[in-house]
Amino acid sequence: MKAIRLHAFGPAENLVYEEVPEPVPPAGAVLVEVEAAGVHLVDTMIRAGATGGSPIPVPELPTVPGREVAGRVSAAGPDVDPSWIGKRVVVHLGMVPGGYAERAVAKVESLYELPGHVDAAQAVAAIGTGRTTAGILQQARLTMEDVVLVTSAAGGIGSYLIQAARNVGAIAVGLAGGPEKAELVRSLGAQYAIDYRDPDWAQTLKDALDGQEITVLLDGVGGTNGQQAFDLLGTGGRAFLFGWSGGGPIEFTHQDLMTRNLTVGWSLGAKMASRLRELESTALEETFEGRWQAVTTAFPLSDAATAHKSLETRATTGKVVLIP
Numbered sequence: 001m002k003a004i005r006l007h008a009f010g011p012a013e014n015l016v017y018e019e020v021p022e023p024v025p026p027a028g029a030v031l032v033e034v035e036a037a038g039v040h041l042v043d044t045m046i047r048a049g050a051t052g053g054s055p056i057p058v059p060e061l062p063t064v065p066g067r068e069v070a071g072r073v074s075a076a077g078p079d080v081d082p083s084w085i086g087k088r089v090v091v092h093l094g095m096v097p098g099g100y101a102e103r104a105v106a107k108v109e110s111l112y113e114l115p116g117h118v119d120a121a122q123a124v125a126a127i128g129t130g131r132t133t134a135g136i137l138q139q140a141r142l143t144m145e146d147v148v149l150v151t152s153a154a155g156g157i158g159s160y161l162i163q164a165a166r167n168v169g170a171i172a173v174g175l176a177g178g179p180e181k182a183e184l185v186r187s188l189g190a191q192y193a194i195d196y197r198d199p200d201w202a203q204t205l206k207d208a209l210d211g212q213e214i215t216v217l218l219d220g221v222g223g224t225n226g227q228q229a230f231d232l233l234g235t236g237g238r239a240f241l242f243g244w245s246g247g248g249p250i251e252f253t254h255q256d257l258m259t260r261n262l263t264v265g266w267s268l269g270a271k272m273a274s275r276l277r278e279l280e281s282t283a284l285e286e287t288f289e290g291r292w293q294a295v296t297t298a299f300p301l302s303d304a305a306t307a308h309k310s311l312e313t314r315a316t317t318g319k320v321v322l323i324p
Contacts, residue, residue, distance in 0.1 A: 003020040030077065031103055039319075043066065065097050072087065073087050125319035132279075133161060135272035160294070167189075175201070201228075214232050217239040219240070222241070233260065239263070
């Protein structure tokens with residue numbers, strides 16, 4: 001079968017599309033004919049030889065990257081109920097890679113059956129990016145009284161967060177890079193979509209809000225834009241942080257917390273890791289019921305190197321997926 005294999009850590013060009021041995025499902029596992037595989041920012045870090053603080057270990061080489069797949073079960077290992085064969089499923093492979101391939105092995109206890117109306121790309125987005133979003137939202141506890149500012153709102157997590165804020169009746173504010181991405185954010189339900197490439201975006205947003213204060217910041221960007229967003233939080237505001245793809249974490253002091261009565265929380269880590277199955281179920285239910293619609297950017301499996309480069313340079317929107 002064809003797969004993407006990494007033989008040496010380094011740039012995206014090290015991802016090689018080649019023939020690899022056909023996997024055989026062991027006891028307790030199935031073989032999935034992959035319809036879509038998810039690409040995560042952590043995948044790009046691992047490809048380069050680091051994990052960016054992620055608990056996912058650096059794999060032994062050569063390796064087939066990828067941990068999120070959706071497709072149809074074509075074979076079952078020993079002791080697996082054969083009724084799984086033929087069913088469409090989605091699965092997060094956990095710490096074991098192998099998703100960037102035409103076929104992947106998955107543990108049967110990790111499978112979710114897919115309804116016919118949900119395509120593979122939507123399912124892959126939900127099982128990984130969606131479950132992280134669900135964990136952030138459990139901590140943020142948005143209400144219709146909130147004014148919610150989402151950085152990188154055209155990204156995978158950000159686009160889900162905008163929809164979630166919309167669904168509870170909050171005022172959703174999204175930052176995105178460029179007019180096309182800002183328009184996408186507006187189409188997801190944001191009342192305000194601001195282009196952060198404008199050096200005066202913070203003042204533009206303050207003028208648009210006309211005295212309303214930001215009550216919740218959901219930030220995975222950090223850097224200059226994340227810092228400016230944090231500074232816009234009103235008195236009594238809550239900030240939930242889940243990354244710093246923009247260059248570095250937001251900086252704040254005890255004085256900030258005391259004088260502005262702010263609450264700041266880190267949304268990832270052990271608290272989320274102990275509830276992954278619950279969070280996956282939540283994200284999939286939101287998807288199955290149509291309350292969340294993932295934004296996706298698809299590439300052929302053979303073009304995984306371009307997918308990585310596009311993700312790293314923020315040339316994509318939503319969840320990046322590979323299609324065999």
